[in-house]
Structures are given as C-alpha cells and as structure tokens.
Amino acid sequence: MNDLEDLVRAELRARVAAAESAQEGEPPAVLLGELDRRIRRVWIRRRWTVSALSAIAFAAAVALPLALLSPGPAASNPLVTRSPRAAVPLTDTAATPPGWAPVAYRGAQISVPGSWYVETRGGSACGGGAHGMVFLGEGPRQRVFRAMGCRLSANVVIIRAAPSARTTERHHLQASVNGNTVALLQESHGTRGYLAPHLGVMLTARGPLSRQVLATLTRSPLSVVFARGPASPAPPGWRWRDFGGIRFAAPSGWHVERDKWWGGCSFGIAARTVRLSTATRLSAPSCVPFVPTAQSLAARQGVVIGAGPWAVRHALQGEATSCRSRHGMRLCILAPGGGSAVLTLLAYPGGTGRRALVQIGLAGTGATARTIFDSIRPR
Amino acid sequence: MDEEFVQFVSARGRALCRTAYLLTGDWQVGEDLVQEALTRTYLRRRRLRSAEALEPYARRVLVSLFLSSRRRLWHQEVPVAAVPDQASNGSLDAAEDRHGLWSALMGLSPQQRAVLVLRYFEDLTEADIAAVLSCSPGTVKTHAARGLDRLRNSISLEGWTR
Numbered sequence: 049m050n051d052l053e054d055l056v057r058a059e060l061r062a063r064v065a066a067a068e069s070a071q072e073g074e075p076p077a078v079l080l081g082e083l084d085r086r087i088r089r090v091w092i093r094r095r096w097t098v099s100a101l102s103a104i105a106f107a108a109a110v111a112l113p114l115a116l117l118s119p120g121p122a123a124s125n126p127l128v129t130r131s132p133r134a135a136v137p138l139t140d141t142a143a144t145p146p147g148w149a150p151v152a153y154r155g156a157q158i159s160v161p162g163s164w165y166v167e168t169r170g171g172s173a174c175g176g177g178a179h180g181m182v183f184l185g186e187g188p189r190q191r192v193f194r195a196m197g198c199r200l201s202a203n204v205v206i207i208r209a210a211p212s213a214r215t216t217e218r219h220h221l222q223a224s225v226n227g228n229t230v231a232l233l234q235e236s237h238g239t240r241g242y243l244a245p246h247l248g249v250m251l252t253a254r255g256p257l258s259r260q261v262l263a264t265l266t267r268s269p270l271s272v273v274f275a276r277g278p279a280s281p282a283p284p285g286w287r288w289r290d291f292g293g294i295r296f297a298a299p300s301g302w303h304v305e306r307d308k309w310w311g312g313c314s315f316g317i318a319a320r321t322v323r324l325s326t327a328t329r330l331s332a333p334s335c336v337p338f339v340p341t342a343q344s345l346a347a348r349q350g351v352v353i354g355a356g357p358w359a360v361r362h363a364l365q366g367e368a369t370s371c372r373s374r375h376g377m378r379l380c381i382l383a384p385g386g387g388s389a390v391l392t393l394l395a396y397p398g399g400t401g402r403r404a405l406v407q408i409g410l411a412g413t414g415a416t417a418r419t420i421f422d423s424i425r426p427r
Numbered sequence: 428m429d430e431e432f433v434q435f436v437s438a439r440g441r442a443l444c445r446t447a448y449l450l451t452g453d454w455q456v457g458e459d460l461v462q463e464a465l466t467r468t469y470l471r472r473r474r475l476r477s478a479e480a481l482e483p484y485a486r487r488v489l490v491s492l493f494l495s496s497r498r499r500l501w502h503q504e505v506p507v508a509a510v511p512d513q514a515s516n517g518s519l520d521a522a523e524d525r526h527g528l529w530s531a532l533m534g535l536s537p538q539q540r541a542v543l544v545l546r547y548f549e550d551l552t553e554a555d556i557a558a559v560l561s562c563s564p565g566t567v568k569t570h571a572a573r574g575l576d577r578l579r580n581s582i583s584l585e586g587w588t589r
Contacts, residue, residue: 059532060532086463090466
C-alpha cells in the first residue's frame, strides 16, 4: 500500500459520492422499471426471432418442393427470392410504458403519460393543468406563450427537426437508446436531450419525468413504412379490396365502414377499421372543443380511402412532400400536420384525371402500415 | 421479474451503477450499461448456481460490456451530424479534479481503468479481478502496475513511492 494507491481510492470514492448526489436520489424503483421494460423488449425480440425463423423454415419447407416440382427455374419462385421481412427495423412498442401514449414526429417516437398535452403549430391547449407538454416541430416560444396567458408545465419535452450536419461536429458521448444511436446533448438548467440524426430529430426534455421520457425514444412507424428493405407482402390472412380506383390489402378482421361523408368531429382514424368514403357530401357540424392530449392524439391502426371531391379537396390543402411511382401509379405523400399519427397520400390511379385520398394509421410497430402501403396499386 | 431478482437489483443495483460510473465517467452511460448487464444476468439466472452468484456474474458482464463498448466506439465513432451544444462529459464538470487524477484515470486504457476500479473501489483481490476480466492474475498485476505508473507520470504531485 502506498500514498498513490490511497489517493486513487479516495478519489474514486469522492467522485462516486459527488455523482450520486447529482442524481437527485433516484429510487431503485426507477432502475427496476427501466430494467423490466428492457427485459420485456428482449423477450418480445426473442419471440419475434423465433416466429420469423419458424416462418422462414415453414416457407422453405413449402417452397422447396414447389421449386423442385416447378418446370421453371427455382429463382423465379417469389418465396425463394424474397428477402426476409425481419430486415426492416420496427418501432419498439415495448418502449411505451403502460398508461403512456406514443407521440411521433418525423422518424422518431417517444412516449409520455396519456394526459400530457401535445402542442403543435396547428393546435395548442395553452398548457392547461397538465403535468407535461410535448412540443412538436418547434420549441415553446415562451414570449408568445406568455403573451397568450399560457404557462409551461412541470415537464416539457420538445421534438424538433435535427439541425443541419454542418452546424457543428462537436459531440463527445454517444449512447444507444432502444437500439438507436444518439448523441448526448449538454445538460443545462435541468434540460437534457439527445440528437438522433438518423431519426431526423433533436429531442430535449426537462422536468421530473425527463429521463423516463427520453428512455422511450424509438423509431416511428412512419420511418418503418419508408425504411429501405424488401417490400412487405400482404399475409395470407389479409383481404384485398378495390375502391376509388385503387386496390389495397388490410387485415381481414378489420371492421369495414362505407359512407358518402367527409369531415366531421371525430379525429383521426377509427381503430382497426377500413373506411371507404365516396366523399360526395361534407359534414361540418359544430364540434365540442378538442383537448389535444397524447392519449387522444395517439395513432390507431386503420385505413381510410376517400374517393370523392371533398376528400381530394382536403388532400389538396396539404403540401405534397414527394411523389413516387408504385406499381405504375403515381403516389404523392402529403406533409403531416403536427405529429405523425397518420400517413396521408394522394393516389392517381387513372392518370392525372382521377384521384383518391389514402390515410394509413401509423400505430404499433409500423409493420401493418408498411404492408398496407406496399399493397397499394391501381385496380 | 421474479422476487429474488427484484431483491437483488434493489440491494445491489446502485452499487453496480457506481462501478459503471467509474468505468465510463458518465452516470447515464453507466446506468445504461448496468441495465444491459442486469438484463443479461436475468436471462441467464437459472444457469447460475445460487443467488450469491448473481452479483459476480452481473459485474463480470458489466465490465465485459464496458470493454467491448470501448472497442466498438473506437471503430464506430464517426461524426453523425451537427450537435448544437457541446455534448456532456458527465455531471461533474464543475467538480475540482484534484491533482488531475480524475482526468488521468479517464485517460487510462479501458483494461487498466477496469483493474484500478475493481481493485481500489470494489476492493477485489487480484484473483477475483482476474475472474471478472477472464484473464490471469499476472495480467491483472501488469495492468495495475502500468496503470499506476501512468497515473504517477500524469498527475501533478511528486514523490510517490512504488
């Protein structure tokens, strides 16, 4: 034993004591809660892997005899040539704790308690009495907020577009959050955050629940839909439907609604529903003021096809961010307002003369939305 | 999680976080390592002989994750995009770094830092450290001696005895 060893020992203990006191006495329950979520995620991943391997084994067992019996070359069999679907990374649904609701923006998704308000350029709850607020797309412009008589809540989360790559290259620490590499932003005045360039966002949070919220970061279902990888074929249990000049597939268990109305008070997409609207009439009732909480805005799995003039007029109010040709049909993606709970597309099934609006709910892992998107084609 | 593992995490989770902090120099990164280590320990718990084996196993996984993450970072650390602020280098920016010892510790190789943390913070024997690092006690001695030498040369005080 010598003086240097004593000094090292004392330095290590002093450092730990100082670091612990800076952690605001985080209870073991927090560690246990996050650990529990992580373990559940691993179990889900393992189940998915087992299911995927079983599916591949089953497909191989079916495809191989078919390929051997087929007069053509084996490579022409789609079961043999298609890459496994597992190649596309999915939204981690286990990152959302019970009672919390996902909030997506661009390629990222976080989860917050369902009662928190979601503030967007298109709508504000003005803080109200919520324990937390999520600002999508821009920060809380505090002067404007105060001038309106609004107050920030105890917890404030901001998701905005990641700054350009040229701003600065100073980043020292990287971490992995639910499999996503992020750069840690400097913590100041209780605000901590991540930069997730591959998800296209910068995420900052302050307040008592900031760490728990940051820990829920995962890729959004929207990023799953547009992720590079093999197209997701409609599973055998799905049903193909023709409406408005387009053909698409959706799970056969989903409820089907047919009407002629467009508009109304209900927000977003009805869960597990295929709504086929001729949109020849506009519904414009006087609606009860809507409180934009994370729970009420949460995405639902479903699909809406609006084939008539009111749906197209609705679509043309949005700005087309990009257009692409799929299965010989032009599809334009419309910029989502605020969050990314719904993917809205304008399809041109019969050239430029005929148009149909397609809305796909961006919920869950994103796999269902991706499969629906991949299935869209002209009738 | 089963009751036994919950008790283990409640009792020893914080201690593992302390060790992880000393290894990584950042509490959050350290906590992330601990959670990963505890997750792997939980998934392997049935193969461990007894409840007493949980902590040594978790510590071993923790150190192994730390060493492999350092190796990965070495190869993967490329500019990803712009960061508007300077990234955090831990929660003790303003703390006094007496004699430059902390920066010198952080400047050691991952193996040397791991050996010194296990020896002087965890108070493990050379044999125990060798078991954690999956190496021989001789290698542990070498890492410890070289680490102390580098500290001795780095810090501002003089007159240390060997």
